[in-house]
Amino acid sequence: MDTDLTLRAQAFAAKDPFPMKGFGPVEWWVGNAFLTAQAFRALLGFQIVGYAGPETGLRDRSSYLLRADRIQFIVSGAQESDHEIADHVKVHGPGVRDVGFLVPDAVAAFEMAVDRGAEPHREAVVVENDRGRMVQATIKAYGDTVHSLIELEGEDPRFEPREDTVARSTGLYAIDHVVANVELGKMDEWVEFYDRVFAFTLLKHFDDDAISTEYTALMSKVVTGGDGVIKLPINEPAHGKKKSQIQEYLDFYVTPGVQHLALSTEDLVTSIADIHSRGIETIYVPHEYYPAARKRLSNIDIDWEIIERHSILVDQDDDGYLLQTFTKMMQDRPTVFFEFIERRGATGFGLGNFKALFESIEREQAKRGNL
Numbered sequence: 001m002d003t004d005l006t007l008r009a010q011a012f013a014a015k016d017p018f019p020m021k022g023f024g025p026v027e028w029w030v031g032n033a034f035l036t037a038q039a040f041r042a043l044l045g046f047q048i049v050g051y052a053g054p055e056t057g058l059r060d061r062s063s064y065l066l067r068a069d070r071i072q073f074i075v076s077g078a079q080e081s082d083h084e085i086a087d088h089v090k091v092h093g094p095g096v097r098d099v100g101f102l103v104p105d106a107v108a109a110f111e112m113a114v115d116r117g118a119e120p121h122r123e124a125v126v127v128e129n130d131r132g133r134m135v136q137a138t139i140k141a142y143g144d145t146v147h148s149l150i151e152l153e154g155e156d157p158r159f160e161p162r163e164d165t166v167a168r169s170t171g172l173y174a175i176d177h178v179v180a181n182v183e184l185g186k187m188d189e190w191v192e193f194y195d196r197v198f199a200f201t202l203l204k205h206f207d208d209d210a211i212s213t214e215y216t217a218l219m220s221k222v223v224t225g226g227d228g229v230i231k232l233p234i235n236e237p238a239h240g241k242k243k244s245q246i247q248e249y250l251d252f253y254v255t256p257g258v259q260h261l262a263l264s265t266e267d268l269v270t271s272i273a274d275i276h277s278r279g280i281e282t283i284y285v286p287h288e289y290y291p292a293a294r295k296r297l298s299n300i301d302i303d304w305e306i307i308e309r310h311s312i313l314v315d316q317d318d319d320g321y322l323l324q325t326f327t328k329m330m331q332d333r334p335t336v337f338f339e340f341i342e343r344r345g346a347t348g349f350g351l352g353n354f355k356a357l358f359e360s361i362e363r364e365q366a367k368r369g370n371l
């Protein structure tokens with residue numbers, strides 16, 4: 001530990017290599033924040049609980065605060081053409097700008113992260129009013145993505161509260177993991193970054209044998225921190241006969257960035273039936289997947305007919321099983337999508353499903369002419 005650290009940061013680090021309470025808000029930078037917020041509300045059941053924009057004294061942007069139980073999204077759009085949000089959207093299309101982490105002391109966390117080599121993006125700012133108090137400091141991550149370290153008491157003071165009596169929950173309640181796509185050869189550098197800066201540990205390692213189809217491949221490692229509440233898989237493309245889906249992402253997002261967010265539900269069948277009925281499509285899983293899965297997972301008590309009807313993937317590890325499904329792309333470019341996941345004990349990421357999943361993704365990739 002660098003001796004230049006303040007006593008406050010030293011005390012912070014003494015308790016835990018990097019105390020974290022969980023995922024904070026995930027901020028999306030989009031071309032039309034109003035409609036994106038309305039879409040997350042209508043299609044996924046988020047409540048719009050706060051707003052900040054010209055009407056509330058924030059001149060340069062419109063921002064909506066959305067909540068689905070413990071999941072918090074911020075959706076922001078620029079009011080001006082020469083604005084950093086407008087520039088970001090021009091390069092990347094709509095996407096995730098900020099993957100926030102909740103910490104007990106944002107000033108100390110920022111100081112520690114920078115001391116361990118993280119590049120600062122914005123020094124700590126304090127926002128305080130009668131609704132709450134927030135301290136936010138931000139460091140740079142992969143591509144144009146940043147991580148805000150957020151300390152929050154009460155409600156987020158940046159937003160004027162709104163009551164949402166219209167939204168109907170789809171049962172999504174927490175962020176399970178957030179996945180980064182990085183360039184070929186960079187995965188290990190980012191694993192090392194999260195280890196060094198946040199003392200995250202390497203949870204899983206999938207090499208290109210595990211995650212390859214006849215045509216394409218990728219490699220993936222998962223780092224975890226905050227006693228397991230933060231899980232960040234990091235993918236890089238691997239060589240196959242055709243273009244890796246990770247490379248397709250990098251070509252269209254232009255830089256590394258967030259590929260998917262996995263949102264938890266306690267009842268995936270009910271959640272996905274609801275989400276499908278609202279118009280969200282998930283990737284098709286071919287019939288051939290199911291007899292093999294049923295055989296592999298014969299000790300699991302689930303209704304396979306319903307599982308197949310909703311194209312749900314099932315996997316098992318030493319601790320239990322999990323159900324998961326993946327949306328099609330959530331914008332025009334083949335970049336960001338969602339996963340919905342129900343964990344019944346399992347702590348893994350559906351390794352047994354990767355092949356079936358990637359073949360499904362490749363069918364979509366081929367339709368776009370990018371395979």
Ligand code: FE2
Pocket residue numbers: 177179260262339349
């Ligand atoms: Fe995932």
